[in-house]
Amino acid sequence: MKNPNFKKRGFLPLSMTISEALNKARVLLSDSCPRPQLEAQLLLAYFLEKDRIYLTLHDREEIEHLEDFWRLIERRANHEPFEYIVGKVSFYDSELFIHQGVLIPRPETEILIDRVAQIIANANIKRIVEIGVGSGAISIVLARTFPHLTIIATDLYEAPLKLAQKNIDHFGIKNIQLIQSHLMDRIEGTIDLVVSNPPYIANGFALEKNVKDYEPHSALFGGEVGDELLKAIILDTQKRGIGYLACEMGYDQKEPLKSFFAQHAIESFEFYQDLAGLDRGFVVRF
Numbered sequence: 668m669k670n671p672n673f674k675k676r677g678f679l680p681l682s683m684t685i686s687e688a689l690n691k692a693r694v695l696l697s698d699s700c701p702r703p704q705l706e707a708q709l710l711l712a713y714f715l716e717k718d719r720i721y722l723t724l725h726d727r728e729e730i731e732h733l734e735d736f737w738r739l740i741e742r743r744a745n746h747e748p749f750e751y752i753v754g755k756v757s758f759y760d761s762e763l764f765i766h767q768g769v770l771i772p773r774p775e776t777e778i779l780i781d782r783v784a785q786i787i788a789n790a791n792i793k794r795i796v797e798i799g800v801g802s803g804a805i806s807i808v809l810a811r812t813f814p815h816l817t818i819i820a821t822d823l824y825e826a827p828l829k830l831a832q833k834n835i836d837h838f839g840i841k842n843i844q845l846i847q848s849h850l851m852d853r854i855e856g857t858i859d860l861v862v863s864n865p866p867y868i869a870n871g872f873a874l875e876k877n878v879k880d881y882e883p884h885s886a887l888f889g890g891e892v893g894d895e896l897l898k899a900i901i902l903d904t905q906k907r908g909i910g911y912l913a914c915e916m917g918y919d920q921k922e923p924l925k926s927f928f929a930q931h932a933i934e935s936f937e938f939y940q941d942l943a944g945l946d947r948g949f950v951v952r953f
């Protein structure tokens with residue numbers, strides 16, 4: 668038992684009213700969660716297989732067999748991300764399956780998708796590649812938005828590829844092909860656009876506990892400097908004569924990447940920011 672609040676779990680009541688359970692859970696989550704009340708509600712709703720409104724309308728209802736509920740609360744109190752506990756993540760207009768071993772898609776990646784969608788809608792884009800598919804978040808949104816697009820999505824690791832396939836099957840998507848590959852090494856043929864949210868954090872960068880202890884480091888860390896994979900993707904896309912590249916990047920990588928573009932005679936590029944105003948990605952027109 669990692670969390671001292673749970674050392675005496677034997678004393679956590681196994682039956683109480685909804686309102687009492689919520690209060691107790693809120694207190695247990697207060698050291699580790701930014702929104703303990705909300706997360707207590709969401710976890711109790713998940714445990715009871717009800718929605719949050721039910722909890723408000725039935726706050727005096729007596730509930731029993733709470734052992735598994737306290738286990739969920741303990742996992743969250745130990746900083747495990749909420750999404751891994753419930754096995755689902757809301758992303759863009761979809762809900763995806765997620766589990767440990769695969770990166771939880773982030774809201775800022777929705778901006779990358781919007782950038783790519785603009786290009787696809789306005790240029791003659793038929794076949795694209797996503798490098799580092801993870802849960803499938805980017806490719807699935809694009810495949811559902813543009814059913815006539817062919818998407819080839821790679822990942823170096825089996826766990827994300829398996830989960831991406833599960834998410835693809837869940838939506839009945841037919842226009843994504845998954846390939847296990849380092850970057851685009853195993854891809855041939857004409858490609859019109861490459862999109863990627865690769866690992867771009869510098870090795871050893873101090874991340875928050877919920878990220879560092881639970882999310883796969885292979886999805887986060889991009890090398891000693893952080894931008895090594897981004898640079899490899901830029902060069903490979905240029906070498907293959909592909910027209911467009913859109914990538915997410917770290918908030919502090921704009922200047923080094925600008926110099927890199929200059930060194931490699933890449934002239935047509937644009938950086939974009941996330942909703943917090945931080946530099947977050949770029950689009951290159953080769």
Ligand SMILES: C[S@@+](CC[C@H](N)C(=O)[O-])C[C@H]1O[C@@H](n2cnc3c(N)ncnc32)[C@H](O)[C@@H]1O
Nearest residue numbers: 772799800801822823827849850864865866886
């Ligand atoms: C930051 S995650 C992005 C996942 C997903 N596209 C998203 O936006 O949520 C990076 C992904 O790249 C994969 N990856 C890491 N190194 C790779 C490589 N050399 N070639 C292909 N994929 C790689 C990781 O396994 C991980 O799934």
